[in-house]
Amino acid sequence: MIYTITLNPAIDRLLFLEKELTKRKTNRTSKVTYDIGGKGTHGSYAMTRLGVSNLALGFAGERNFAAFEEILMQKEISHRFIQIPKGLTRESIVVIEPDNQGSTMLTEPSFSVGEAEKQQLLLFLKKYLTEEDIVLIAGSLPENFQINDLAELIQAAKEKQAFVACDLSGEALLLAAQLGVDFIKPNEFELTELLSEKTGTVEEALEQLSREITCIAASKGEKGSICYYEGKQYQVLAPKVKEINDTGAGDCFVGAFLAEFSKCKDIKEALKTGSACAASKVQYEDSSYFDPKEADILKQQVKIIEL
Template identity: 45%
Template structure:
């Protein structure tokens, strides 16, 4: 089983406007729709599209749970959330222009998670997760979820012997790397920060960090990515597509990457599939839509160069 953990889920309200939002102008909304928000839930959505069994874990509020459940049912996302009474799952307002690329995101902060629910998540993990499972923690923490809380969560997961992937940032990414989780996906600036060397050559930095991370992917945005694994370094060049919005492209990559690993595909095939899915997502305006048909076509345009980790 694959479990995703979204510590701070959201309900995305998508607000579509004709043109870019401007000050001192009436920016009329032409249509609205709803989506689930939070990187872990997006990863779960991708896994479900690939037919890979998964379950979403995390913390939600009681006040708007039914709305979130309806959205997740539409996306065929199974879940076993811990509920905080008397609060609402945060809303993230996403303004999308129909005539230009990009979007404006205005997320609420979210609620404070009680100590009881923090402990309940640890108990849930001990009960559910086995050494054969994969767990992906993705997205930002809620207010009051400390670095110490995150470390206890990682320790609990690693004690089960499962595969642990983290798509997080800042101090949480630093801690995930320090603890040697199985998968991280920093960008170019983040990997240099991880090594406390802003002047390091990128490939040198990747080779250094790859010694402690089993699957290290470094995102380069529209320029593709690097992946280091098992003594080899891969440079992945992404296909060039017409961009509508790159929001959620990284989540799409992670979901497809984890799905490929779960299906025990060759790593080159995993990277091509994940890159094709990410490129498809960029062609859509919201934060989670991608097409398996588009992705299959786009992955044939992905180029991969393989090098030895030891060669500098």
């Protein structure tokens, strides 16, 4: 089983502008839609679309839980979220400009997680996790969920000998690396923070880090991405597509990668699947949707070069 943990999920409200966003002017929308928000939930959606069994875990606000759960059910995401009493799941506003000019995200503050809810999540992992499972911990930390709480969560999964994947940033990503999780996916900005204390070139620092972490899939912007796995390096070149909304593309990659990896443990196939699904995702309007059939075609265009 794959478990995804989204500690600070969101409801994405997508605003499609009629014209380019302009300051000091009324910007009118042509359409408004809603989608699930949060890295872990996006990962679960990708796994579900690929037919891989998974369960989405985490916290969600009690006050708008019905609206949050309705989107999960529409996406057919199996879930077991712990409700935060009197809490409100944050809403993220995604502003999408016409003619593929990119998107802008604005997000609300999170709810505050109590000790009882923290313990409830920990007890679930301790009860159900096995060494055959994969755990994906992804996204930002909500209010009152401290770095030591994250450490306790990661340690609980490691004690069960599950494969621990983390898609985090900042201090949380540094912690995951220090604890020696099995998988991380830093982007080029997070990579700079992660390697700031290491010496030598980026490649040398990454190679050093790969001795502590089983798999690192690092994005290098327009240069594609590079993966370090079991002492080997792979350059990943994704197919060129027409981009409409890149929100959630990295989350889609992680979910699809882990879905394929859980089935075959073939790193090249997992990288191809993740890259192809992400390439499909950016061609659609919402934050999570991609077409598995289209991804199968794009998969043939993904180039994996062993360095």
